Amino acid sequence: IAPWIPVVGLEIHAQISSNSKLFSGSQVQFAAPPNSLVSFFDASLPGTLPVLNRRCVEAAVMTGLALNCSINKKSLFDRKHYFYADLPAGYQITQQRVPIAVNGSLSYSLCIDNKMSQMVTKTVRIKQIQLEQDSGKSLHDDTRCQTLVDLNRAGVGLMEVVMEPDMCCGEEAAAAVRELQLILQALGSSQAVMAEGQLRVDANVSVHHPGEPYGVRTEVKNINSIRFLAKAVDYEIQRQIEELENGGTILNETRAFDSKLGCTVPMRDKEGKQDYRFMPEPNLPPLILYDTKSLPANMNHQQVINIDWIHERLPDLPSVKREKLVEQYGILPEHSFTLLNEDGLAEFFESVVKQTQMKPKKVIGWILNDLLSYLKQHSLTVKESPVSSFLLADLLNLLEKKEISSTAAKQVLVELWKGEGKTPLEIVKEQKLELLHDQKELEQICQAVIDGQENEVIMMVLG
Amino acid sequence: QKLSVDVLDHLEHLALVDFRDSEGVERLQKAIQFAEQLQEVNTDGVEPMDSVLEDRWCLYLREDDVTEGNCTKELLENAREKVEEYFVAPPGNIPLPKLEERETFLQSS
Numbered sequence: 001i002a003p004w005i006p007v008v009g010l011e012i013h014a015q016i017s018s019n020s021k022l023f024s025g026s027q028v029q030f031a032a033p034p035n036s037l038v039s040f041f042d043a044s045l046p047g048t049l050p051v052l053n054r055r056c057v058e059a060a061v062m063t064g065l066a067l068n069c070s071i072n073k074k075s076l077f078d079r080k081h082y083f084y085a086d087l088p089a090g091y092q093i094t095q096q097r098v099p100i101a102v103n104g105s106l107s108y109s110l111c112i113d114n115k116m117s118q119m120v121t122k123t124v125r126i127k128q129i130q131l132e133q134d135s136g137k138s139l140h141d142d143t144r145c146q147t148l149v150d151l152n153r154a155g156v157g158l159m160e161v162v163m164e165p166d167m168c169c170g171e172e173a174a175a176a177v178r179e180l181q182l183i184l185q186a187l188g189s190s191q192a193v194m195a196e197g198q199l200r201v202d203a204n205v206s207v208h209h210p211g212e213p214y215g216v217r218t219e220v221k222n223i224n225s226i227r228f229l230a231k232a233v234d235y236e237i238q239r240q241i242e243e244l245e246n247g248g249t250i251l252n253e254t255r256a257f258d259s260k261l262g263c264t265v266p267m268r269d270k271e272g273k274q275d276y277r278f279m280p281e282p283n284l285p286p287l288i289l290y291d292t293k294s295l296p297a298n299m300n301h302q303q304v305i306n307i308d309w310i311h312e313r314l315p316d317l318p319s320v321k322r323e324k325l326v327e328q329y330g331i332l333p334e335h336s337f338t339l340l341n342e343d344g345l346a347e348f349f350e351s352v353v354k355q356t357q358m359k360p361k362k363v364i365g366w367i368l369n370d371l372l373s374y375l376k377q378h379s380l381t382v383k384e385s386p387v388s389s390f391l392l393a394d395l396l397n398l399l400e401k402k403e404i405s406s407t408a409a410k411q412v413l414v415e416l417w418k419g420e421g422k423t424p425l426e427i428v429k430e431q432k433l434e435l436l437h438d439q440k441e442l443e444q445i446c447q448a449v450i451d452g453q454e455n456e457v458i459m460m461v462l463g
Numbered sequence: 464q465k466l467s468v469d470v471l472d473h474l475e476h477l478a479l480v481d482f483r484d485s486e487g488v489e490r491l492q493k494a495i496q497f498a499e500q501l502q503e504v505n506t507d508g509v510e511p512m513d514s515v516l517e518d519r520w521c522l523y524l525r526e527d528d529v530t531e532g533n534c535t536k537e538l539l540e541n542a543r544e545k546v547e548e549y550f551v552a553p554p555g556n557i558p559l560p561k562l563e564e565r566e567t568f569l570q571s572s
Contacts, residue, residue, distance in 0.1 A: 027532050285513065
């Protein structure tokens with residue numbers, strides 16, 4: 001049987017972190033009373049017009065720059081038509097002809113064979129980033145055979161990031177999305193929390209034999225976490241391989257991931273190929289962006305977006321932060337990945353290093369092996385840690401000064417987790433964990449042990 | 464060129480319009496003919512124009528302030544049916560029945 005090459009592409013929708021919506025002044029907020037954050041435009045009442053939010057454009061430019069894209073100085077808005085109860089206008093305003101950013105790339109890392117010690121860097125091409133409106137939310141009430149519609153989300157700004165099919169499995173897709181999430185959070189252009197719908201991922205999956213053209217692809221939707229993304233992609237790859245090996249064919253369809261069953265199922269409402277009848281949005285002229293060279297002389301600053309100005313002010317991206325951590329503290333690259341992967345952990349580590357004489361290379365072990373594993377066991381975030389950086393540094397100082405052994409330190413840590421407000425020194429005294437340095441005292445103890453175990457000693461001496 | 468029944472059926476599905484009778488189709492036909500006059504102009508090498516202001520900035524950028532919303536009551540006045548403060552809609556899209564299954568003059572043409 002010839003080998004199969006799986007091909008995975010992603011379409012990611014990231015909600016823009018802004019106060020108000022993309023084309024209207026209603027508020028962007030998760031979990032508010034239904035239909036309270038809706039303007040007349042969002043409800044598509046006649047006579048209303050879209051007005052572009054400057055902050056949303058800046059967020060898209062920042063994201064495009066961080067992903068090494070070319071920013072289109074002139075981009076256009078279009079209407080994408082389809083009927084659904086949560087799309088009151090009957091169309092979505094998007095950028096189909098000329099999006100705001102194109103041709104970028106994203107680098108991400110993977111562990112080979114699940115060993116943290118062997119990391120490999122991969123790149124995925126970014127086809128484009130476009131600005132578009134989010135739709136409202138439909139709550140399906142099957143018992144009463146109706147759908148309840150909340151338009152609070154209708155019109156919220158989205159950045160759609162399209163990743164080319166350069167990935168080959170669930171693990172790669174998950175790693176790429178995780179890195180994108182960290183980048184968006186570092187930029188502040190999106191909070192990218194999947195659980196709150198701020199980051200939604202659709203996967204395009206197909207398989208083919210080497211040397212042959214790409215196979216028919218399916219689109220997989222309804223993926224609610226990065227973990228499920230990996231599962232959904234891997235399941236779909238397997239399903240397609242099995243189907244083809246059994247002589248079947250793959251339909252160009254949209255499937256939903258069922259997280260309970262761990263499989264993909266065809267989606268009911270999508271019958272046949274959609275014809276969106278794209279047309280230019282007649283109420284919005286082209287979006288023009290400038291750089292320092294092309295900046296017009298006499299124009300209101302508020303009406304001008306300078307790409308170079310935004311570029312200069314980009315914060316450190318995760319990859320840069322990792323390099324800095326490795327360089328500054330002498331930790332391993334894989335350590336820097338774990339530090340950035342956990343919200344607040346890098347800051348915690350740096351805080352401990354500042355407060356202790358112990359070398360960062362040793363501190364990192366305590367952070368990653370002890371602190372982190374405890375937090376994971378108890379499903380706590382770094383912010384919720386009962387052990388503060390101050391307490392941990394205090395403990396590590398005792399260890400560094402050789403007042404306690406590392407075994408004793410671990411015991412103290414267990415006690416500290418209880419969060420009873422005791423200092424490490426208090427716990428050491430309570431449990432008598434001080435290291436003995438007095439030679440005579442040590443000899444006495446050893447002698448007493450030997451005297452008490454005469455038979456065992458004889459056995460040992462005899463070999 | 465006469466519009467085929469397939470195209471008319473496709474349009475009725477996509478836009479949820481009802482051409483109703485041959486007069487409606489004739490009106491559509493005339494509209495297309497009128498617009499097709501644009502094809503007589505040779506636009507080779509000419510960029511499509513989106514706005515008469517061309518490349519000069521003209522898209523107004525709004526500051527990111529919250530200035531609207533909080534009019535739930537007013538909006539719901541437009542709703543035929545509501546549940547608490549939600550709009551009520553059918554459980555899913557109700558697609559137009561297939562050509563063979565609906566009463567339309569398109570069948571006879």
